[in-house]
């Protein structure tokens with residue numbers, strides 16, 4: 496088995512509320528390099544840890560972790576629509592392995608995924624179907640969440656499974672870093688929003704357009720006094736990147752979900768996908784070397800925007 500890791504932020508506002516052209520060009524250049532790395536590595540399997548933002552998963556049954564044997568993109572926020580080329584049998588083998596190793600994971604034979612999974616897949620591969628993929632959704636948006644130590648453990652077990660494969664495997668984490676887009680909370684929500692969060696699958700095009708407009712409006716004022724959302728926290732982001740660079744993954748076991756929400760924003764918990772991805776790499780190869788490819792707080796995108804790469808020592 497050979498293994499490569501890429502962890503990237505994603506943003507619903509790319510192309511919808513862009514920062515200065517120099518910044519977009521800088522990000523484009525970083526993404527082009529990441530994609531060239533993936534092209535050269537030529538993965539035989541991509542394991543992608545991703546969040547969902549109330550497109551596939553709702554409170555009618557909200558699992559902490561889900562492995563999908565089949566997945567379809569809802570095509571939100573300018574992402575591609577349609578099926579992903581999920582490695583069905585391997586995803587089932589992985590599910591059995593994870594359960595056998597004492598991590599309770601849910602299984603979906605028909606999962607809808609959103610930009611939280613597909614934007615990064617598109618950026619790294621240009622397609623939803625270029626390489627076989629196993630999507631693993633980590634609940635990072637709909638509290639209550641499993642603790643960070645469980646996310647790390649999930650990653651470890653997935654890494655142990657990857658180590659059994661005679662394949663080139665790309666492990667991806669997508670989301671974060673610090674940020675707080677206007678994703679509603681169930682607690683205290685008005686009835687109509689609560690109903691949406693519980694069972695709002697397959698919204699009408701009008702409802703989806705309204706969601707998008709709300710996010711664009713939030714992006715236009717994010718980081719200013721007009722915004723009620725928790726601002727980006729570059730210091731928190733750098734400390735998290737340093738933790739990953741230093742390989743001190745068990746430090747996440749002490750992360751307080753509540754403190755992170757307050758200090759860096761509620762959607763910062765998407766970094767759970769990075770924790771799982773790094774833990775998978777560390778377990779598969781008994782450690783790793785990592786590099787920070789990029790970081791910039793980008794208010795227009797509501798994103799502490801970071802990119803990291805890693806591989807075996």
Ligand SMILES: O=C(O)CCC(=O)/C=C/C=C(\O)C(=O)O
Pocket residue numbers: 505506507548549611670671674676677678679706707710762765797798
């Ligand atoms: O229903 C919606 O579209 C609410 C807004 C939303 O889902 C925003 C998502 C934002 C990110 O993916 C992000 O900033 O990570």
Ligand SMILES: [Fe+2]
Pocket residue numbers: 505546548611670671762765
């Ligand atoms: Fe997100």
